[in-house]
Amino acid sequence: MALIAKSTNxxxxxxxxxxxxxxxxxxxYLIVTGAFAPVPQMTTGSSDEKRAIDALATLSVRSDERIPxxxxxxxxxxxxxxxxxxxxxxxxxxxxxxxxxxxxxxxQSGILDDPYTGTTIHFERGVNSNAVHIDHIVALSxxxxxxxxxxxxxxxxxxxxxxxxxxxxxGPANMAKSDxxxxxxxxPNRAFHCVFVARQISVKFRYSLSVTLSERQAKExxxxxxxxxxILR
Numbered sequence: 001m002a003l004i005a006k007s008t009n010x011x012x013x014x015x016x017x018x019x020x021x022x023x024x025x026x027x028x029y030l031i032v033t034g035a036f037a038p039v040p041q042m043t044t045g046s047s048d049e050k051r052a053i054d055a056l057a058t059l060s061v062r063s064d065e066r067i068p069x070x071x072x073x074x075x076x077x078x079x080x081x082x083x084x085x086x087x088x089x090x091x092x093x094x095x096x097x098x099x100x101x102x103x104x105x106x107x108q109s110g111i112l113d114d115p116y117t118g119t120t121i122h123f124e125r126g127v128n129s130n131a132v133h134i135d136h137i138v139a140l141s142x143x144x145x146x147x148x149x150x151x152x153x154x155x156x157x158x159x160x161x162x163x164x165x166x167x168x169x170x171g172p173a174n175m176a177k178s179d180x181x182x183x184x185x186x187x188p189n190r191a192f193h194c195v196f197v198a199r200q201i202s203v204k205f206r207y208s209l210s211v212t213l214s215e216r217q218a219k220e221x222x223x224x225x226x227x228x229x230x231i232l233r
Contacts, residue, residue: 019121030050031130043229049233051231052219052223053229056216056219058205059201059205059209059210059211061211061212061213062211069144069149070140070144072140074156075143075157076153076161081170084105089134092163093107094107095113095163096112096168097110097123097168098110098111112168115187116177117170117188117189118188118191118194131139134166134167136166136198137166138203139181140160143156146209147207147208147209164199164206173187181200181212181215186222194229196230197223198231202231206233219226
């Protein structure tokens with residue numbers, strides 16, 4: 001019996017040693033590959049506006065209780081028309097893509113350096129039109145919950161077509177984002193987190209919209225990496 005117990009202890013010690021060895025090797029791998037290193041963050045480049053963290057602190061905090069009644073039609077039917085007579089979808093495609101080819105107001109093709117995924121998308125109308133979406137950075141339904149539910153129709157339309165709240169992005173990433181704020185979704189491109197969060201704050205600051213507590217905390221965590229990130233106005 002003593003020999004059996006001694007043999008069992010030896011096997012147990014070997015197993016523990018092996019697990020420790022594997023764990024140590026994994027930690028070394030993470031260090032070598034830079035997984036522990038902070039990701040260099042993109043920036044808006046703005047330095048003369050309010051800091052995003054300060055603007056966030058001015059936004060009122062609401063409960064998680066959902067406000068019923070949201071409908072897309074309450075924000076206008078389809079895309080609005082810009083001052084140049086073009087619809088906002090094509091205006092934003094032209095703004096955010098490079099090497100664009102136009103047919104009147106319509107963007108026929110172009111190249112998007114997608115901020116959400118960090119990839120390059122070659123857009124061609126009619127071939128892969130769905131590859132690029134125009135995202136409402138603060139989703140319309142989130143805007144409704146945040147205060148748009150009691151605004152005038154004209155203000156809701158401005159919100160839905162405001163270039164500050166629109167971005168040309170990767171289609172599948174936009175579908176994954178859905179109507180989430182930063183506490184439930186952040187772009188796969190980690191280097192874009194600060195800009196993304198600052199832009200959501202910029203929109204909510206412009207329209208005096210609220211945040212939930214979890215949303216504010218999530219944005220504060222991101223902005224710890226970039227405390228001097230600024231809002232846009």
